[in-house]
Amino acid sequence: MTLRQVKAAVLLIGDELLSGRTQDVNLRAIAKFLAPLGVQVAEARVVADAPEEIVAAVNALRAKYDYLFTTGGIGPTHDDKTADAVAAAFGAPIGVREDARAILEAHYKGAANLNDARLRMARIPDGAELIANPVSKAPGFMLGNVFVLAGVPSIMRGMLEDIAHRIEGGAVVRAVTVRAKGVREGAIAQGLADLEAAAPQVSFGSYPWFTADGFGLHLVARAADDAALAKAGDDLMDLLRAQGAAAEIVQDET
Amino acid sequence: MTLRQVKAAVLLIGDELLSGRTQDVNLRAIAKFLAPLGVQVAEARVVADAPEEIVAAVNALRAKYDYLFTTGGIGPTHDDKTADAVAAAFGAPIGVREDARAILEAHYKGAANLNDARLRMARIPDGAELIANPVSKAPGFMLGNVFVLAGVPSIMRGMLEDIAHRIEGGAVVRAVTVRAKGVREGAIAQGLADLEAAAPQVSFGSYPWFTADGFGLHLVARAADDAALAKAGDDLMDLLRAQGAAAEIVQDET
Numbered sequence: 001m002t003l004r005q006v007k008a009a010v011l012l013i014g015d016e017l018l019s020g021r022t023q024d025v026n027l028r029a030i031a032k033f034l035a036p037l038g039v040q041v042a043e044a045r046v047v048a049d050a051p052e053e054i055v056a057a058v059n060a061l062r063a064k065y066d067y068l069f070t071t072g073g074i075g076p077t078h079d080d081k082t083a084d085a086v087a088a089a090f091g092a093p094i095g096v097r098e099d100a101r102a103i104l105e106a107h108y109k110g111a112a113n114l115n116d117a118r119l120r121m122a123r124i125p126d127g128a129e130l131i132a133n134p135v136s137k138a139p140g141f142m143l144g145n146v147f148v149l150a151g152v153p154s155i156m157r158g159m160l161e162d163i164a165h166r167i168e169g170g171a172v173v174r175a176v177t178v179r180a181k182g183v184r185e186g187a188i189a190q191g192l193a194d195l196e197a198a199a200p201q202v203s204f205g206s207y208p209w210f211t212a213d214g215f216g217l218h219l220v221a222r223a224a225d226d227a228a229l230a231k232a233g234d235d236l237m238d239l240l241r242a243q244g245a246a247a248e249i250v251q252d253e254t
Numbered sequence: 255m256t257l258r259q260v261k262a263a264v265l266l267i268g269d270e271l272l273s274g275r276t277q278d279v280n281l282r283a284i285a286k287f288l289a290p291l292g293v294q295v296a297e298a299r300v301v302a303d304a305p306e307e308i309v310a311a312v313n314a315l316r317a318k319y320d321y322l323f324t325t326g327g328i329g330p331t332h333d334d335k336t337a338d339a340v341a342a343a344f345g346a347p348i349g350v351r352e353d354a355r356a357i358l359e360a361h362y363k364g365a366a367n368l369n370d371a372r373l374r375m376a377r378i379p380d381g382a383e384l385i386a387n388p389v390s391k392a393p394g395f396m397l398g399n400v401f402v403l404a405g406v407p408s409i410m411r412g413m414l415e416d417i418a419h420r421i422e423g424g425a426v427v428r429a430v431t432v433r434a435k436g437v438r439e440g441a442i443a444q445g446l447a448d449l450e451a452a453a454p455q456v457s458f459g460s461y462p463w464f465t466a467d468g469f470g471l472h473l474v475a476r477a478a479d480d481a482a483l484a485k486a487g488d489d490l491m492d493l494l495r496a497q498g499a500a501a502e503i504v505q506d507e508t
Binding site: 045 | 329474
């Protein structure tokens with residue numbers, strides 16, 4: 001049985017990612033979270049805190065992929081524009097929802113501390129399901145095939161704990177990585193292309209590395225078929241040994 | 255005189271960025287390189303080593319922004335598809351160019367070592383200008399408003415040294431960052447929104463931080479007008495002091 005490929009996109013929202021103020025780490029965390037569930041991230045975008053940009057990206061990506069994950073822009077300040085933009089993308093009304101308000105009231109110890117700004121975090125589009133936030137309580141939400149998560153990495157990762165049961169994954173793609181020292185890409189490029197041509201169900205990648213004590217390559221094979229992947233790992237080792245290079249399998253990762 | 259805003263997009267190319275194997279650091283490096291030149295990064299995308307995805311993204315982004323910077327996919331292996339895809343996006347022929355071949359021949363110490371795989375790195379679209387690579391020699395190129403750079407961060411940064419003189423920048427946007435401890439976003443959100451409404455030429459952002467010894471906020475003001483920016487910094491300090499919070503200006507960055 002061949003399981004279908006399930007693909008997701010990631011939309012990172014925030015001026016701070018585009019100005020260089022903040023180094024994104026959420027894309028990688030989401031990719032590593034989804035891979036074992038049988039979902040591959042196939043595209044990502046980074047847009048500013050600009051409603052029209054968010055709406056356009058949400059609509060392009062939710063139509064093209066099985067799932068879309070957004071991060072950022074769901075806090076209490078004026079530059080948090082994601083919830084309203086996602087509602088607009090779906091043409092859904094949005095307002096303060098009582099179950100979300102209750103979560104915030106409990107967290108802020110009473111309605112008196114729940115000022116207008118904090119109450120913005122209870123604005124949820126009609127038809128959405130809440131996503132629990134075990135770190136700072138203000139929830140994310142799922143609307144259609146779109147998961148709307150926080151931007152702060154620790155909070156985003158906390159929200160992922162409430163995601164897996166909502167995902168219908170497909171084939172799990174696994175990877176084998178071979179590390180070789182003292183080999184340049186140009187020496188093995190033809191052999192690698194031959195492997196790729198001979199194994200259409202395997203995807204091969206080549207990534208040079210440079211450190212203080214030398215240089216070399218990581219060669220990566222990725223496939224949903226475990227037998228094909230094991231053979232690909234052996235083939236990569238043979239390819240590198242034929243160059244007289246010391247090579248080792250350094251990690252098996254999903 | 256008000257200089258116009260000049261905007262760029264960044265297109266990061268590579269399966270390894272989407273699988274989570276590799277943490278991108280090029281977006282931030284490009285943003286920090288461009289800011290002092292008067293160019294703001296306004297959007298970024300990450301796509302796989304898939305020609306049709308690269309072509310679509312290149313054409314969407316080069317039409318929408320003043321400049322487009324791509325990283326990745328210009329090495330010698332089969333998964334390096336960027337040069338051909340950029341040529342296809344422009345409808346430009348592509349082939350081995352003699353000046354690029356000469357650079358590689360010198361680097362690999364003669365034509366005998368320049369195998370077919372390495373020669374792929376001399377494939378340059380018609381009409382492009384080469385971008386020098388001080389690290390590993392194989393050049394990048396500029397075609398129209400598109401800069402095609404390597405994906406390995408050290409090589410990418412080396413290529414940026416041959417970019418600045420080709421950029422016509424506009425207004426330089428600078429930032430002031432104020433760090434405050436023990437303040438939550440909900441407490442200052444209304445005040446921050448009031449500042450934003452009163453100073454339309456300034457963009458304000460709020461970014462919570464959490465460390466082992468506490469929590470707080472970074473409040474950031476960004477503007478091309480230095481006087482407006484200085485006032486915004488003062489206003490942010492006043493806003494935080496009104497909360498009884500210890501606050502300090504931690505950096506002035508472009």
